[in-house]
Amino acid sequence: MSAILSADDLNDFINPGIACIKPVETLPKQQPVQNGNPYEVTTEEQVQAEQPPPPAQISLTDCLACSGCVTSAEAVLVSLQSHSEVLDTLDAHKELQLPQYKQEIHGMTNGDTEGGKIFVASVSPQTRASLAATYGVSEREAGNMISQLLSGPYGLREGGKHGSGFTWVIDTNVMRDVALVSAADEAQQALDTPSGELKKPVLTSACPGWICYAEKTHPHILPHLSKLKSPQALTGTLIKSVLAKKCGVSPNQIWHLAVMPCFDKKLEASRRELTSHTWHGEEGDAIRDVDCVITARELLMLAESRNISFPCMPRTPVSKQYAPAFPDPAINRFLFGRRKSAGRQREEANNEIGTSGGYLYHVLKTQQAKHPGSSLRIQRGRNADVSDYAIVSSDGTEVFKAARYYGFRNIQNLVRRLKPAKASRMPGAARRPGGARKPGGAAAGEGDYAYVEVMACPGGCTNGGGQVKVGDVATLRQVGGTGIENGSVEQDVLPAQREWLTKVDEAYWSASDSGELDELADDDGDISVENGSNADGQTGIGPDADVVDGIDRRRVKDLLDHWVAVTGVDLDKLLCTTYRAVESDVGKSKGEASEMEKVSALAVAAGGGW
Template identity: 70%
Template sequence: MSAILSADDLNDFISPGVACIKPVETLPLQKPTPSSNPYEVTTEETVHAENPPPAQISLTDCLACSGCVTSAEAVLVSLQSHSEVLETVGRCRELRPEWLGGAESEGNGMVNGQGDGIEEKIFIASISPQTRASLAATYGVSEREAGHMIDQLLSGPYGLRAGGAHGSGFTWVLDTNVMREACLVAAADEAQQVLDDRNAGLKRPVLTSACPGWVCYAEKTHPHVLPHMSKLKSPQAMTGTLVKSVLARKYGISPEKIWHMAVMPCFDKKLEASRIELTSHAWAGEEADRVRDVDCVITARELLMLAESRNISFPCLPRTTLSTIFRPPFPDPAINRLLFPPTRKPKRSTASFEPSAIGTSDGYLHHILLTQQSRHASSTIKVHRGRNADVSDYSVLSAEGVEVFRAARYYGFRNIQNLVRRLKPAKASRMPGATRRPGGGGLRKPAGGGETEYAYVEVMACPGGCTNGGGQIKVGDVMTLRQGGTGMSNGGDQEVVPAQKEWLARVDEAYWSAESEDDLGDDGDGVDEDGDHDMMNVMLSNSHANEHANDSHVNGEDTGDVIDGIDRGRVKAFFDHWADVTGVEIEKLVFTTFRAVESDVGKTKPVGDMERVAGLAVQVGGGW
């Protein structure tokens, strides 16, 4: 990875470095054409007469090589695209075990070369709210209606099931907002543990790790920030771990037969899915083959390409709820009620915060601030605007006006560079008699206070947050996409193309459109008094969960806390249930690890064992 970060003025994304050596390494050696004359001299022209085959770079190569930083748009990729989705869905028959109500079961002799030899898989998709917002703004519908259209495309009778060799589709289409709530509760607990010095593995301030572009950048250029990185998995990764671990551990379905696709707002999510830490070895052990928790990641634009490749008009798809005929229940009743609640609820409270202050990047900072505020009676949250719209400072003030918690938001790589620079430990002076700066060379503190006082920092690579991801639909493509279908609202084809800033505001507005009461009123059954999903009666059917709920305090916290519409006790009961049905420790299911990637570009290749032993022998006075 290049130490110098290049970013243009339009999107602030990272461009690939020129030091990438993977294409050179993968080219096969060129051999001269055989000749019948053994005394013929081979010339350079003869060796290079044939054009070498083009080199291909996979996303795994990009993670292993530290020669460049990439947003993955400029990387030559052969996997994790809409073509890969079409190929897999077209090649494989949809697996319908007995508990899914299908006519075929896993043991029907259709797999592993038996029967008709057609491979079978359970197809599962998870959709991010930012993707739905991008499509909603494009076609002038609500975020919720866009979600229904995606469901119809992936699982409905007018979508993928209408074509293909086997009529396969996605058995379940999940909303990542479900796992987002679990991530928020875990993130708040993680931040509190660091505050209380109960988490020896993390240092203050805790830095968000849900953005894979930021994680890749930190691992390859600033490993000194890794002790600050949150170990929590992102909603994408946790969703993949949930569905595969439960189906494999409780229902005996091999992870290879479960194909999980995520639709995300940025290309760097493809890099996250390729991480070796996010595979079945993390929760199932290393005895079996390594299988990714997320098999493929596509973006909003690629989702539309998926529909176009099957001659499906996305804007003409029904905007209504998918029939239960095409969405069987998840086999575990408790998890089914979690994944498919009887009604949708607001993603977060906007009573005391403007949406712009909460952000469109899943709200980690917002939820942690509200959690800290709940721990201090009559406290208030004060917001300080930074040098630009992507930098903000937040303080939780006690009733007496004393600052009890401080956090910040840093979006965009230009701002991130300032953050990591200030977090870099100070170097000790080599001058004779010099003394170290007070604090033992800890975090650099800018004038007027800074990151040394922060307990938590929400870091995102994209300016403006996740709704501005590189995989979102661009403003220049909107008119072309609208002309490809009918039923457009907001003026249809006559609408003037908005400017980029205005377009991002529309996407953000669509992101929050699911918060309106009008959009939530058509299926309000199952909502309890606090506005949360009434999942407790199912989640607590597990005996361990009952014990958990009956205890009035867990880790010193009231299990009945409802913060920002999220019941912490219910989320923790879900974690306990998840661990029970899989037999895996919750730490292996929820948390991950990061590692420093040292650049080897321009360096000599590591020597072999023979050369290394010889070198050591010379150093000690011996030799061969």
């Protein structure tokens, strides 16, 4: 970003975008010419001017249909994260080879660190599911195709100025396990200390669209937000903090690309709370934990820009020559060991787990494990994106109550319930018990939730704005060759969007339902088959293992302890983040040119755009 532009200085709240589908101003009424000539021809413009339209009424539906209303800072930060930035960065920097690797790749010798960068990518399961449904492959095969594009010899390495590629491609599912275990502990902590810093109910914070909405419009929600970083942010913090220590390089020499289902993840990557200043100290410039975010559709644009046919990418894993082991053996086992989550195979549980990470389901299962003999009771809400959950003890007592709210329409109802009660203005109300008036007419007991999973997109993260849409599938299967065997998928009648999302969800679960054995990378990069292992390489499936919802909690805890030992940073600084209320300055006087105009000009000059 330009030195003359600071994101923190640009705070124009939610100013309407230029392409808003409804007008935000009513033009002043033009005065008709008073000449009294009844035979004068009146133009159409004059007739319309005499009858001005009513003031525009912009509803939430309009905003969601447009997605064009963001702050000036957000506009430039989003526009500068694209597939073009990925290619420009790869062409501008050589791929830095780490000292422990003795091979030479693409003519770059060990020790040549000047101007070089370590390139690391992380890929979400929702992105893999979108591409798997598009090209008729499994989620695991789609992941291999992505790795081949980013790291393999026939992908990005084949072209470009330096032949640079990504040294590691990480599945964010592994850091999701860290987030789930930490979320369950956080929910328990909120139960044990009702008057603590985190208020009940605890609201998930992994969805940046929801966080942006809460910070701008409902500051009373902030004390309820989970303090945990998202899997995207956790992955960035892990790789940059560990590589900086293990390889003796600056965090600025580590470039992290995240491939996500949602454009709002670009805003999350740009947050000042998610930089090296939180874990590396305040010295020097703040280095973002995630340097660039692209979506599934932008990943395909990345391949197309290099004249690469993505569907023709090999569906097998990248060879060890292009996928070396991570410098820390324990973290290497954690990041690249393919673990079979035995507790997540049941189809009847998939709907309750959801495709947004399964935060709520894991918290519920953890609470159920703490209350032997208890059962899970589910009550559907007014639509498919709202559900109530309760852990019921053997005697019928509710011991834990939670909910799921997806989509902004449902989120509005949630935040209305959590809004603090207003003091009644009726005479004597302050002296009467119950004189406070609760907004929204919420019924008693609606605020009893201990945990709520909140996601901005209806249907969850597989329905993110950056995913491949059903209308694009036919074109994508034809561009550059489909690579689909027998051409059977080409003959399928394209489904409607709702049916398409069902196919994406099926692809999301295809990896865990495959029944394959777990493969764990040894220190030398070889693959060994085990039932599971913790950060020290010990078996994690056994009578003494603490396994909840298919996740070995002891293994995750060992990884966190090892992470702290390697970096010397407090665990809270590695795992947690903060939030801030954003005040509006809409309507306040500004200079000759608005901040939006200034930033738009800078974005255009830098080559960015929506």
